[in-house]
Every structure is written in structure tokens, then in C-alpha cells.
Amino acid sequence: MLLFVYNAPMNPISLFCKSREFKEQLELLRPRLYRLAFSWTQDHAMSDDLTQEALVKALKNSRQLRDSKKLDSWTFGILHNCYRDSFRKQKPLDNIDDFDFADEHQPDTDYEHNSITLAVRKAVHSLPGNQREIVTLVDLESFSYADVAQILDIPIGTVMSRLCRARKALTHKLLHYSDKMEKTVALRRIK
Amino acid sequence: MNKNQDFSDEILNAFIDEQLDHDEHAQIISALRYDEALTQRICDLQKTRSLVQLAFSKKLVPAHQQPVLRSTKQRLWSKSIAASILIMVGVLSGWFAHQQMLPQNSLIELAKTVQHNQIINKNEPWRVMFHVSHNEARRFNILLDETEYLLAQYKKNNKPIQVEILTNGKGVNLIKNETSLQAAKLQELKAKYSNLVVSACGKTLQRIKKQTGKNVTLLPDTEIVRSALHQVTQHQKQGWTYIRI
Numbered sequence: 066m067l068l069f070v071y072n073a074p075m076n077p078i079s080l081f082c083k084s085r086e087f088k089e090q091l092e093l094l095r096p097r098l099y100r101l102a103f104s105w106t107q108d109h110a111m112s113d114d115l116t117q118e119a120l121v122k123a124l125k126n127s128r129q130l131r132d133s134k135k136l137d138s139w140t141f142g143i144l145h146n147c148y149r150d151s152f153r154k155q156k157p158l159d160n161i162d163d164f165d166f167a168d169e170h171q172p173d174t175d176y177e178h179n180s181i182t183l184a185v186r187k188a189v190h191s192l193p194g195n196q197r198e199i200v201t202l203v204d205l206e207s208f209s210y211a212d213v214a215q216i217l218d219i220p221i222g223t224v225m226s227r228l229c230r231a232r233k234a235l236t237h238k239l240l241h242y243s244d245k246m247e248k249t250v251a252l253r254r255i256k
Numbered sequence: 257m258n259k260n261q262d263f264s265d266e267i268l269n270a271f272i273d274e275q276l277d278h279d280e281h282a283q284i285i286s287a288l289r290y291d292e293a294l295t296q297r298i299c300d301l302q303k304t305r306s307l308v309q310l311a312f313s314k315k316l317v318p319a320h321q322q323p324v325l326r327s328t329k330q331r332l333w334s335k336s337i338a339a340s341i342l343i344m345v346g347v348l349s350g351w352f353a354h355q356q357m358l359p360q361n362s363l364i365e366l367a368k369t370v371q372h373n374q375i376i377n378k379n380e381p382w383r384v385m386f387h388v389s390h391n392e393a394r395r396f397n398i399l400l401d402e403t404e405y406l407l408a409q410y411k412k413n414n415k416p417i418q419v420e421i422l423t424n425g426k427g428v429n430l431i432k433n434e435t436s437l438q439a440a441k442l443q444e445l446k447a448k449y450s451n452l453v454v455s456a457c458g459k460t461l462q463r464i465k466k467q468t469g470k471n472v473t474l475l476p477d478t479e480i481v482r483s484a485l486h487q488v489t490q491h492q493k494q495g496w497t498y499i500r501i
Binding site for chain 1: 265266269270273275300301303304305307308309310311312318
């Protein structure tokens, strides 16, 4: 009896997903994924976990990648799904460190209040989740609106309107912050 | 002529994000020539975008680099081991993330914040003192990295600056010639920047000599001051920015 064994030819994308290059490219995405996760969660440990989970899932589901040029947006989409899953599992918790106490005028807390970086991070964190995700994908990762629509699986018009609302809210919050700072400095000078 | 109202916020956002086609883009560029209100709206949007980019700079990296990803073939037989590793990695990353309390360049930001609260004579160099009273190598390494960055930035911008690293107590161990692993880095910095001074508390050195019967050998050119407390108070009177590490 003659047996014919047919080995189906592997397409280029399948070969790419099995290659060392694919794994290296995934690993190179780690700092970017981490930064974005941090902009969503404001938590170093959670961002580390989300990044690792997204990379493991990307490796596991590499066959789902249709176009090697879309590796970035595909992986960021996985990160977004991981974030959403973790968000669903978690009960909302208020971090005690986020509360302001009346007598907290210590040098370190004053420094925190004066730091633009922390003020902006706080403003970004205060945005609704769906706006925060869009503004960070566009501003930090420079994804096109079409890519963001694909990553978040929403229409491009929604991306534009949510981005618009997010930037408007941020501008409002940060201008208010600047005004407050200027007033504080002026009072100190009068004293 | 004011056509500011012709452009929606969505369109202006798309403009700064370079998402418009050529004609729409050209239309806004053309309007910017005579429409100041439009220019202001675009500036505000760009400022907001820049602030977000600044707040999450590219220097924000994972506190703990995890192992290189494993191949899918290995996954089948080592599933349980991988799960255990993942749990450990999660625990470790949480631990390291908590250890990594200071974000990069936070020290310089802190120093600048303190500087703004002081009366500064613009003709004089900015003088900043870092006080180290512990022997934690990790924190000292961060200090050295950030000091190097600070000195390099000021040199690059031709701005005068004077930096002093003052050690006392356990901090003296970090600048001991024979024991300090940071000695090479510190020596390299001192050779490169003449405006960096390393000093040690005389009282601490006397105490160590009394306890051990031996003189402490410090890095060459280390200045020995009367006492750390005296040095700090004197420098603060002279307008130095004081940061305790």
C-alpha cells in the first residue's frame, strides 16, 4: 500500500509567527506595552502583570495574526483585552494613598502637588476609561485613528469624538491646575 | 475675517494628530495665517498632547524585566512549570515595583521644585547638595545616575551648577576607597566634572577611628568637613538647595 503524505506549505505569516524574529519583536514591544498599561492603571505591579499576560497571549495566539506589519496594533489590542478582563474581575477599590488629609503639608506631599508630571497623570487617570484608552493610544503610541478603532473594536467616529472629549477635559483640568499654582505662588510672595 | 468656527474640535484634533488628508490639512494651514483664535485652539490642544507625552515619558520602563518568552513547543510539557513561574514573576514584579519607589529623574524634578521656592540670584550658579546618610547601594546608584544627568544637562546648556554629595554615618561606607563598588563611577564623574564635590563628615570619621582604631581611607580629593550638620546649615544659609537621599 502506498501512502501519500501531503505536507501543506506554510504561508509566510505562519513562518513569521514561528520565527525567532517574531519573539524578539514581541519582546521589543514590552516597554511600550508597559508604558501604556501604566497610563491606564497608574500601578507599576499591575502594569507589569498586564504586559506579561499580553505577551504570553500574543505568543500563544500567534496564528491569529493576519499581517506581520500589524503586529503592533494586534498586540496592543491583546493588551487592551487583558486590561478589560482584569478590570471586570476586580472590585473597585479606593487607594488610601489617594485621599487628601488636612494636615498632609509635608515636603514630599508638597513636592507631589507641585509636580506637573503627577498632576497630568492624575488628570489622565480621572478620565473615563474609554477616553483614557484612546488619548493614550494616540498621544503615547502615535497610532492612527483607524488603528485605534481596530484595537478597541469601535467605529472611527467614536474614536474621534471620545478623543475630542478627553482632550477637552484634560485641557480644562490642567489649565485649572496651572491657575491654582500661580495663585499659590502669588500668595507666598505677598507674605 | 474669522473662520475659527468653521473647524470643529474633532477636525482640529485630527489636524494635530496628522490624520487629515492633504486638502483638509492645507485648508487649516491657510486659515492659521489670519485666524489667531484658531491658532490658540490648536496651541492648547498641542500643549495638552505634549503634557501627556511628558507625563508618560519613554523612560518609564518595566521595573522588573521578565524572562524571555518561551516557545509554543515547550509550552505543552511545561505548562504547570510555566504557571508557577508566572505566579512567581507576578509576585516578584510586585515586590520589585514597590522597591522601585523613585521614578527616573524624580530627584532632579524634586531639586528643581525646591529651587523654585528659593530666592535665586541669576548670576550665581545653582548650588545643590545631596546628603547621603545610609549605605544602600541601590539608592546611591540612582543618585549617581541622576547627578550625572543633571551635570550633563547643565554643561550642555552652558548653565552654571555646583553639586556636593555629602556623606555621614553609614553613607561614608559608600565612598570608602577599598570597599565601595560605586568608587569607579564616582571617580569618573569627578574627573569629568570639576563642579562636583564629594565630602565626608569629620565627626563620623573620628567616631569610626575611635571604634576601630584605624583611619578610614576615602576616595582621593574627598573633602572632610567639620560635621555634616554644620555643613548642611552653612550651605542652606548660603542658598544651597538641600536634598536628603
